Amino acid sequence: MKTGIKYVYGPVPSRRLGSSLGVNLTPFKTCSYSCVYCQLGITTCKIAERRSFFPREEVLKEIERALESVRANYVTFAGEGEPTLSLDLGWLIEKVRKFISLRDLNSKIAVITNSSLLWRKDVREELANTDSCLPSLDAISDSVFRRINRPHRSIKIEKVVEGILEFGDDYDGELMVEVMLVKGYNDSRKELEAIASVLSELKPDRVHVLTPTRPPALNVEPADAKTIMLSVEIFEENGVNSSAINFPECGEFDFSVFSNVKEAIKIMSRHPMREEQLEKLSKHFGLSIEELKSIPGIVEKKFCGRKYYLYVP
Ligand code: SF4
Numbered sequence: 001m002k003t004g005i006k007y008v009y010g011p012v013p014s015r016r017l018g019s020s021l022g023v024n025l026t027p028f029k030t031c032s033y034s035c036v037y038c039q040l041g042i043t044t045c046k047i048a049e050r051r052s053f054f055p056r057e058e059v060l061k062e063i064e065r066a067l068e069s070v071r072a073n074y075v076t077f078a079g080e081g082e083p084t085l086s087l088d089l090g091w092l093i094e095k096v097r098k099f100i101s102l103r104d105l106n107s108k109i110a111v112i113t114n115s116s117l118l119w120r121k122d123v124r125e126e127l128a129n130t131d132s133c134l135p136s137l138d139a140i141s142d143s144v145f146r147r148i149n150r151p152h153r154s155i156k157i158e159k160v161v162e163g164i165l166e167f168g169d170d171y172d173g174e175l176m177v178e179v180m181l182v183k184g185y186n187d188s189r190k191e192l193e194a195i196a197s198v199l200s201e202l203k204p205d206r207v208h209v210l211t212p213t214r215p216p217a218l219n220v221e222p223a224d225a226k227t228i229m230l231s232v233e234i235f236e237e238n239g240v241n242s243s244a245i246n247f248p249e250c251g252e253f254d255f256s257v258f259s260n261v262k263e264a265i266k267i268m269s270r271h272p273m274r275e276e277q278l279e280k281l282s283k284h285f286g287l288s289i290e291e292l293k294s295i296p297g298i299v300e301k302k303f304c305g306r307k308y309y310l311y312v313p
Pocket residue numbers: 031032033034035037038039040043080081082114
């Protein structure tokens with residue numbers, strides 16, 4: 001487990017899933033969107049077609065080895081881009097499910113998706129085999145969608161909405177929709193009511209209203225607390241079970257799966273760390289925090305009055 005970790009990271013603390021063993025299925029910042037709030041930065045490879053990016057057997061081996069050595073509530077396909085762009089997603093979900101059952105483990109399987117490919121039958125069928133699915137829906141009107149999610153030119157919001165509704169119709173797992181609110185982008189009453197109306201048709205198990213809590217790709221601001229509460233109110237009025245998650249995750253990162261600091265800092269390209277988390281990381285590898293900060297690629301960013309540390313590969 002402790003050598004050459006490329007595709008698996010964590011377990012990382014997740015505000016929605018508890019401890020989550022992340023699996024990355026795309027090269028850094030390969031996505032169908034380039035959201036203004038993305039904590040990974042601007043999308044460098046914007047595509048809408050599915051591809052096979054990595055040798056799937058290698059990815060599977062890494063997941064299996066990780067599951068043998070750490071405990072995680074979830075194996076979560078998310079990572080450094082949009083996981084449904086990977087043609088290997090369905091195969092991997094199936095194999096991981098078999099492994100979990102063979103070893104009698106308690107981990108569940110989740111996918112975090114931006115919903116852009118849910119109009120595709122193959123994607124819906126693959127996601128049907130998960131325990132939890134977390135699709136996002138930040139906008140309904142075309143102009144707001146283009147402004148906040150900045151999708152690949154071939155992706156239309158009507159198709160995204162159609163796909164998410166179709167997926168919701170048949171999905172037996174736990175459906176938790178994420179709505180990310182950004183000040184001045186999608187926080188108008190009109191947009192919130194439009195989102196609420198789609199959500200009331202979708203009937204997810206839960207909707208999580210989020211706002212950026214870690215440094216975003218562009219210089220945008222989180223929605224204010226009043227607007228977040230208003231959105232929860234509007235969603236609830238439409239019969240949608242919702243809650244606000246506008247605080248940073250508070251669990252611990254598990255560094256025990258990493259044999260060296262170079263592998264561990266890769267977590268920070270997906271999960272910027274706060275000062276106290278960085279301190280724990282440095283102690284784990286017997287370094288001073290200053291030595292850690294001087295590693296090339298580690299950059300400091302301020303957001304909402306707090307310091308965060310990112311790793312830019
Ligand atoms: S937030 Fe997610 S969907 Fe948006 S650009 Fe980043 S990786 Fe892609």
